[in-house]
Amino acid sequence: MTIQDLKSKNCILFEVISGSKSFGLNTPTSDTDIKGVYYLPKDQFYGLEYVPQISNETNDEVYYEIGRFIELLLKNNPNIIEILATPQDCILYKHPLMNQLNLNDFLSKLCKDSFAGYAMTQIKKARGLKKKIVNPIAKERKNLLHFCSILKGYDSIPLLDWLHQNKMKQEQCGLINVPNAKGIYALFYDKENRLGYKGIIKNEMSNEVSLSSISKDEKEKAYLSCNLDGYSKYCKEYAEYWDWMEKRNEERYNTNQKHGKNYDSKNMMHTIRLLQSAKQILSIGTLNIKVDNREELLAIKAGEMEYEDLLQKADDLIISIENLYQTSTLPEKPNVEKAVNTLITIRTTLYS
Structure with a gap:
């Protein structure tokens, strides 16, 4: 099922221009985001092919099945509330049945948390992105x-420096555990490469050191400390950083580099x-x-x-929101029964 399939079967109930253009924050380079219901x-609804959400490949067109849409409205989901609150000049199509969904029936104190x-x-x-910008990973x-x-x-001395200074190869080293000392190993060296030591690591992708069988007659060369937790943290940050590098929006990244503040300014806006x-x-x-402080928000961007x-x-703003929460006359949460009855009415009309 695709968006085009929905349109060819006249299944669209609501279609709007969303994002920066609906907020009044668009600039000449802004994309056009489309959302819908x-x-x-x-046969699909009553069968086994229920599809709650459909989007295009770039995810700038997203449509929600009417039941899923109302479910998210009841949670005061920001993206969904904003779709229902779309100004008239950004509505591309609205089925008469959508008039039964009134924004004020869904707004509640849940918005504080949502x-x-x-x-x-x-x-x-944004803080995570700032860290990536300021601390690039090779x-x-x-x-x-x-x-x-x-x-x-x-x-202590870094292992690789120690090996270089002593003209040793990690592959000819052998390790054994030091009892009651987590992460500490006795290191032995087989200069003639005849004792069958397994090396310090098996290969470049190893996530643990290798242990060898060591004769009691052998004398340790040194004691090695392995920071396995530090390595695990590095692997996670490395994967996250290079995944971000691969998927980042270049125009957005260049904007952040240009203003030199080392944070994602669009995200903060x-x-x-x-x-x-x-x-x-x-x-x-x-x-x-539709914002009334366009210049302020674009300055942040x-x-x-x-x-x-x-x-x-x-x-x-958060302090102000907490204070308003205490005095607001909004209900604690939307009227679920009313919303469900509205959904039943809409679906009964559509499928009758």
């Missing part, structure tokens, strides 16, 4: 040997916008997604604010 052909909670997730994401992947060291009295939306819902009981100032702005 559909219902399934009767909108503000999602915004906090974006702040965490493409050449380190192996476990880089996280081993040789103990020298009260000090939407974070502040989400917090301001939550504040608006709790203070006036409705949501107008352009990187004209310091990162710490943005975090302070977000913290101030």
Whole structure:
């Protein structure tokens, strides 16, 4: 089932321009995002082929089955609430049945956790991105040997330096555990390569050291410490960093590099916008997604604010949201029974 299949069968109930153009934050380079609501052909809905969501390959066109749409509305999901709150000039098509879904029937105090909670997730994401920008990871992947060291009295020396200084090869080393000393090993060396030692690691991708059978007559050359936790953390960060490098939006990345503030400015713009939306819902009981502070938000997107100032702005908004939550006249949550009855009415009409 594709979006085109839905359109060819006249299954679209609602179709809108979303994102920056609906918020009034679009610029000449902005993409056009499309969101919508559909219902399934009767045989699919009643059969085993229920599909709750359909999107195109680039994920800039996303459509939700009417039941899934209402389910997410009841949770005050920010993306879904914003679809229903789309201004008239961004609505491409609206089936008359969609008039039964009233935005104010779904807005509730849940928005504190859904909108503000999602915004906090974006702040965490922005911090993670800042870390990636400030601390790039070399493409050449380190192996476990880089996280081993040789103990020298009260000090230590990196294993690879020690091997180089002593003209030794890791493949000719043998290790045995030191009892009651986690991560510490006695290291032996087979200069003639005749004792069958297994080396320190088996190969470049090893995630643990190798242990060998050592004769009691052999004398250890040194004691080795292996920081296995440090290596595991590095492997995770390496994979995340190079996955981000491969998938990052180059235009967005170049914008961040240009303003030189070392954070994802577009991400932070939407974070502040989400917090301001939550504040608006709790203070006036409705949501107008067309912003009235376009210049301020575009200045954030352009990187004209310091990162710490943005975090302070977000913290101030969160405090305001917490206070408004206490005095808001909105219900604790939407009326589920009313929403379900509306869904039943819509589906009964569609399938009758």
